[in-house]
Amino acid sequence: MRATQLYAPTLRETPAEAEVISHQLMLRAGMIRKAAGGVYSYLPLAWRVLRKIEDIVREEMDAKGGQELLMPIIQPAELWQETGRWDVYGDEMFRLQDRHNRNFCLGPTHEEMITALVRFDVRSYRQLPLMLYQIQNKYRDEIRPRFGLMRGREFIMKDLYSFDRDEQGLDVSYRKMYDAYTNVFSRCGLTFRAVEADSGAIGGSGSHEFMVIAESGEAAIAYCSVCDYAANVEKAELKPIQQMHETQMSLIEKETPGTKTIEEVSAFLGITADKTIKTIAYQTEKGLVLALVRGDHAVNEIKLQNKLGCLQLELASEDAINTALDCVPGYIGPVGASNVTVVADETVMLMSNAVCGANSRGKHYLHVNPGRDFKPAIITDIRLIQENDPCPHCGQAVKTARGIEAGQVFKLFTKYSKALQATYLDENGKEKPLVMGCYGIGVSRTMAAAIEQNNDEHGIIWPAAIAPYHAVVVPINVKDNVQLELSEAVYSRLQSAGIESVLDDRNERPGVKFKDADLIGYPLKITVGPKTINEQLLEVKVRKTGETTFLSLADDYITAIKNMLAAL
Amino acid sequence: MRATQLYAPTLRETPAEAEVISHQLMLRAGMIRKAAGGVYSYLPLAWRVLRKIEDIVREEMDAKGGQELLMPIIQPAELWQETGRWDVYGDEMFRLQDRHNRNFCLGPTHEEMITALVRFDVRSYRQLPLMLYQIQNKYRDEIRPRFGLMRGREFIMKDLYSFDRDEQGLDVSYRKMYDAYTNVFSRCGLTFRAVEADSGAIGGSGSHEFMVIAESGEAAIAYCSVCDYAANVEKAELKPIQQMHETQMSLIEKETPGTKTIEEVSAFLGITADKTIKTIAYQTEKGLVLALVRGDHAVNEIKLQNKLGCLQLELASEDAINTALDCVPGYIGPVGASNVTVVADETVMLMSNAVCGANSRGKHYLHVNPGRDFKPAIITDIRLIQENDPCPHCGQAVKTARGIEAGQVFKLFTKYSKALQATYLDENGKEKPLVMGCYGIGVSRTMAAAIEQNNDEHGIIWPAAIAPYHAVVVPINVKDNVQLELSEAVYSRLQSAGIESVLDDRNERPGVKFKDADLIGYPLKITVGPKTINEQLLEVKVRKTGETTFLSLADDYITAIKNMLAAL
Numbered sequence A, B: 001m002r003a004t005q006l007y008a009p010t011l012r013e014t015p016a017e018a019e020v021i022s023h024q025l026m027l028r029a030g031m032i033r034k035a036a037g038g039v040y041s042y043l044p045l046a047w048r049v050l051r052k053i054e055d056i057v058r059e060e061m062d063a064k065g066g067q068e069l070l071m072p073i074i075q076p077a078e079l080w081q082e083t084g085r086w087d088v089y090g091d092e093m094f095r096l097q098d099r100h101n102r103n104f105c106l107g108p109t110h111e112e113m114i115t116a117l118v119r120f121d122v123r124s125y126r127q128l129p130l131m132l133y134q135i136q137n138k139y140r141d142e143i144r145p146r147f148g149l150m151r152g153r154e155f156i157m158k159d160l161y162s163f164d165r166d167e168q169g170l171d172v173s174y175r176k177m178y179d180a181y182t183n184v185f186s187r188c189g190l191t192f193r194a195v196e197a198d199s200g201a202i203g204g205s206g207s208h209e210f211m212v213i214a215e216s217g218e219a220a221i222a223y224c225s226v227c228d229y230a231a232n233v234e235k236a237e238l239k240p241i242q243q244m245h246e247t248q249m250s251l252i253e254k255e256t257p258g259t260k261t262i263e264e265v266s267a268f269l270g271i272t273a274d275k276t277i278k279t280i281a282y283q284t285e286k287g288l289v290l291a292l293v294r295g296d297h298a299v300n301e302i303k304l305q306n307k308l309g310c311l312q313l314e315l316a317s318e319d320a321i322n323t324a325l326d327c328v329p330g331y332i333g334p335v336g337a338s339n340v341t342v343v344a345d346e347t348v349m350l351m352s353n354a355v356c357g358a359n360s361r362g363k364h365y366l367h368v369n370p371g372r373d374f375k376p377a378i379i380t381d382i383r384l385i386q387e388n389d390p391c392p393h394c395g396q397a398v399k400t401a402r403g404i405e406a407g408q409v410f411k412l413f414t415k416y417s418k419a420l421q422a423t424y425l426d427e428n429g430k431e432k433p434l435v436m437g438c439y440g441i442g443v444s445r446t447m448a449a450a451i452e453q454n455n456d457e458h459g460i461i462w463p464a465a466i467a468p469y470h471a472v473v474v475p476i477n478v479k480d481n482v483q484l485e486l487s488e489a490v491y492s493r494l495q496s497a498g499i500e501s502v503l504d505d506r507n508e509r510p511g512v513k514f515k516d517a518d519l520i521g522y523p524l525k526i527t528v529g530p531k532t533i534n535e536q537l538l539e540v541k542v543r544k545t546g547e548t549t550f551l552s553l554a555d556d557y558i559t560a561i562k563n564m565l566a567a568l
Helices: A021-028 A044-063 A077-083 A111-121 A167-187 A262-269 A301-308 A318-325 A415-419 A443-453 A481-496 A510-520 A530-535 A557-567 B021-028 B044-063 B077-083 B111-121 B167-187 B262-269 B301-308 B318-325 B415-419 B443-453 B481-496 B510-520 B530-535 B557-567
Strands: A032-036 A039-042 A074-076 A095-097 A103-106 A130-139 A154-164 A192-196 A207-213 A219-224 A230-232 A252-255 A277-284 A287-294 A341-345 A354-357 A363-368 A378-380 A398-413 A423-425 A431-433 A435-442 A471-475 A501-503 A524-528 A537-542 A548-552 B032-036 B039-042 B074-076 B095-097 B103-106 B130-139 B154-164 B192-196 B207-213 B219-224 B230-232 B252-255 B277-284 B287-294 B313-315 B341-345 B354-357 B363-368 B378-380 B398-413 B423-425 B431-433 B435-442 B471-475 B501-503 B524-528 B537-542 B548-552
Touching: A021 A032, A021 A443, A032 B074, A032 B111, A039 A044, A044 A130, A044 A154, A044 A167, A044 A443, A074 A077, A074 B032, A077 A103, A077 A111, A077 A415, A095 B095, A111 A130, A111 A154, A111 A415, A111 A435, A111 B032, A130 A167, A154 A167, A154 A443, A167 A192, A167 A207, A167 A398, A167 A435, A192 A219, A192 A398, A207 A219, A207 A230, A207 A443, A262 A363, A277 A301, A277 A318, A277 A354, A287 A301, A287 A318, A301 A341, A301 A378, A398 A415, A398 A443, A415 A435, A435 A443, A471 A481, A471 A510, A481 A501, A481 A524, A481 A530, A481 A557, A510 A524, A524 A557, A530 A537, A537 A557, A548 A557, B021 B032, B021 B443, B039 B044, B044 B130, B044 B154, B044 B167, B044 B443, B074 B077, B077 B103, B077 B111, B077 B415, B111 B130, B111 B154, B111 B415, B111 B435, B130 B167, B154 B167, B154 B443, B167 B192, B167 B207, B167 B398, B167 B435, B192 B219, B192 B398, B207 B219, B207 B230, B207 B443, B262 B354, B262 B363, B277 B301, B277 B318, B277 B354, B287 B301, B287 B318, B301 B313, B301 B341, B301 B378, B398 B415, B398 B443, B415 B435, B435 B443, B471 B481, B471 B510, B481 B501, B481 B524, B481 B530, B481 B557, B510 B524, B524 B557, B530 B537, B537 B557, B548 B557
Parallel strands: A192 A230, A287 A341, A341 A378, A471 A501, A471 A524, B192 B230, B287 B341, B341 B378, B471 B501, B471 B524
Antiparallel strands: A032 A039, A074 A103, A095 A103, A130 A154, A154 A435, A192 A207, A207 A398, A219 A230, A219 A398, A252 A363, A277 A287, A354 A363, A398 A435, A423 A431, A524 A537, A537 A548, B032 B039, B074 B103, B095 B103, B130 B154, B154 B435, B192 B207, B207 B398, B219 B230, B219 B398, B252 B363, B277 B287, B277 B313, B354 B363, B398 B435, B423 B431, B524 B537, B537 B548
């Protein structure tokens, strides 16, 4: 492709609307344009990247026995009413009526549609297992679409659905998809982690999220560098931490003026934070809740909310605390707090002679012994995993990172097959519900995530496997015929060798072309200039490392370039 | 692919809902399933065909300099309001609101969107010409979706838009696309005609439709087998037919009882139909119109309506004819018809001493001489082209056929660029509107059209280039290990050679497998049975011709099979 013909209108300025780096760089590199909030056109460079990601996805799905099909985007309401999700989905679902006033939605997902399809045609266990997938636009009417392609209202997804006879079959399909996803993100050249995403038992395998590691990621994850444990910190289950055994001493109320934080009270008393109990008051629709964790720990509000089974959970106001406990925040605690629900983290229950607020301004209790001095209504794991916490699997110190959820695998079991009566006959002629799984990859989000992970101040740094082109050939001066002809020759040889290239034949200053090359992020930049003519040397610069290599035109430079790409 | 794993649920019965053969066969072959009226899921076999058509389209678009992108399906109303089409489109446009009550539509086409995209980024003549295209779902809320994929509400289109500096540039782009479309349909293995679709001057090139020839086609076309003329009969322009010169005789009114049709009056008078004038009365919002054509010709109501510039045109009722002409149908004519609009075909004006109704029951005039005996308000071409009419280009006899419109190329000129203010600066810094063309291919409709053109009583007969698979290998008896192993070996060699194959490893009777093979329409059926074991012969049957060839396992049968495919 010649740059004079390529439709990649780069921008010098960063558009003000773009909050995250992938959004900024895709706008600047002429890859996307906004059509409406959360709705974008993908210009040719972006479309090439998307097609490469799609092809990798396709190959890996097919390799596991997946079969591609294409279901409608507009879906009749009746199907969603059968599962009850028509009402549940709320404003996030785009809805419309046809000219006969029949209700439709724009598919946010396709569980209903695929289950209805399969219930019509699958009769027998002999047709199982079955894995069907598609790659297409999905729709979600986000309240506040933002971050460019990271949270759009129209976005490209691959969704695969597995159908098995039983849970053993589902385990096999799930594992296949887990492996396929690992291959997909590896082949895309991304650093990622598959994290446990369900809130079930430790080691539960009901759902995994595939997180592309990036500082800008919305999700925090914890992972072990020794074993393969990794989890969304929101979901990470933790075992209680055993404490040193101590003889219980008598409860003492002590004046601790001006010590409203754990740090302050620890310093005042000359103890470490892990000797204190942190008490946080939450307002829920079920009333005020006191959540207790060890002083050096944090409350995982997602876990807390799940375990309380409440719909609302927010920090209690000072007024609410005053009303319930007759105390100001900073000095509250579980001892004697009879008219609120106390939820204690399991680790708290293993503490001895601890410090906690005394529900009286400027006072704390010393020698608090949980179980003896207060009895929580609920004792469970409500702790947020932290860097260096023991790995729930192997006990080694975990690390934390931020990630972008680019894929998720999920066991549905019989949720949809029962609702939609999708059954099969087993070997004994007995009717059974299909056992399902669903597996999604955000294709357009993966492109954005790749940029979030791979960029610098000059622009995008594409992994070679998903780069729109592998190389750009830049003649320093297109008005110099010798340079231009040489560039054409190099470009032509690259193309023939299957190295996808752009020839930057624009009559622009070299600086402009180099800036665009770095912005667009071609893995290799091949410069043809005076040095090429005088010394027969091509300058090849690797975008990722910044390394420059000179290749002799007399040598087999094509093979050398291929090897450089293969090493990226 | 193994048939035991392939998701192609064939049906024995033809579903009652399916009116046309492509719809019936795609349902029966397990290629599509209905989700709602005019909305379908494409199952794996159909999806493979669609992908092959898409790939051919893509290659041909790219070869002409087209660049692929992807625009949104949901489009903001504001864009359509700028061109005024938000109101014009009516009920055919699917409309919806987002959660903030902003109006959107589901794109029925993308002129507005692409023009808005380009106006943002194209500034200079140096960025032109530009050809951008996409392949995606389009939406049209048809009153009565029918004929399966032939007239759906959600369907797959390729739409390319060209942007040029001037009309000369547009001519070049238009010609490129015309050629590309010719290549696409040729490569798909279809018999087709590019027909003139505009109602402008003869030879006008403002629009062509690409018609896939099929008896079931909705459109009638006329084409010349000598020159390259072809046109939609609705649009075909005709030159007047010169008549033999005769001396004009005096007008005579004659009793012609019981002769209400051209056939009856010709027989009664012992003349040929081309000596009579056919008079048809139409009701329009502008009043009653008498349309005159030669007795052996037919009125082209589309042309008539266009030339009258009326919105309504329907056959006049007997009452209306009585009121206006004081006569019953069958005896009406232009002579003395003063209070109606008379429109005469040009050929009528060249007739001498003709016969026409006398506006009196049971009577006709003889020796009618147009111009002398009546003066039409409008004289123009309103004739419907017929088989054996002289070709408007070369004069040879034309043929007629029925076709399915699978593609259209169209010059838009500056309609959208002016409405949306999409301009560029020319060499002199002068601002000018972009000159546009648009070019569509119905991808899903092409698949259906291919079936309409290529089928028999047993099922589909795929052209090899777009067949879901090239060959099916059918072991007669999968319980016979020798047969099964031999089939596996053949299948494996076919796959390695790039011949996309299905191994029908199902434990079914051979008749069932053969029926499915014919229904699905694999170009080649390779049978492995006793003859293969005993005589080392593979039976290869060509779906299209029914020919059976025996290939020796000892020979290079793979090359032979490749050659058979190449010949299809």
